[in-house]
Amino acid sequence: MHRxxxxxxxxxxDARHDYLVELHGEPAPGTLLTLRYVPDRSIATPDGVAAYLGALSDTAVAAGPEALAIAVLDDLNNELIPRWxxxxxxRARPVPLRVVVEDRQPGWDNPHLFSRMRRV
Structure with missing residues (x-):
């Protein structure tokens, strides 16, 4: 089964409204993953996200935080198709490192929602 x-x-x-969903998980010891998205037609189920994090291969995690973030972004865009x-x-070791990647549907923007978002 593919991840x-x-x-x-x-x-x-209620797809008429823009709202923010935020989920956190640990795909590997010492690696924290945060997903934030604005849903379109679908929302991710928490159980599905937990299973997905467990299915991330050691190879994807070992490839480095940049590769992991991009792989997760691609997977979410393919399966969930969020507005944003x-x-x-x-990771805290060997040195503190934080990688952030984002994407949005063409033409979608909600500056009022973004202005109220707290930065992680």
Missing amino acids: REFLTTAANP VEVTVE
Whole structure:
């Protein structure tokens, strides 16, 4: 089973509104992953995200935080198709490191929502 298949979704309860979803997990000891997204038609199920984090291969994690963040971003864009998504990967060792990647659907913007977001 490919890791993307673990990302289960449910229907967005009200796609007329923009709102922020934030999920945190640890795909490997010492690696913190934060997913923040604005849903479109679907939302990620917490159980699916937990299973997905468990399915991330040691190879994906070992490739480095940059490669991991981009792989997760690609998977979310393929399975969830959010209006906006941000993936943050953090490690404390050997030196503190934080990688942030983001993407959005063409033409989508909500400056009022972004202005109220707290930065992780």
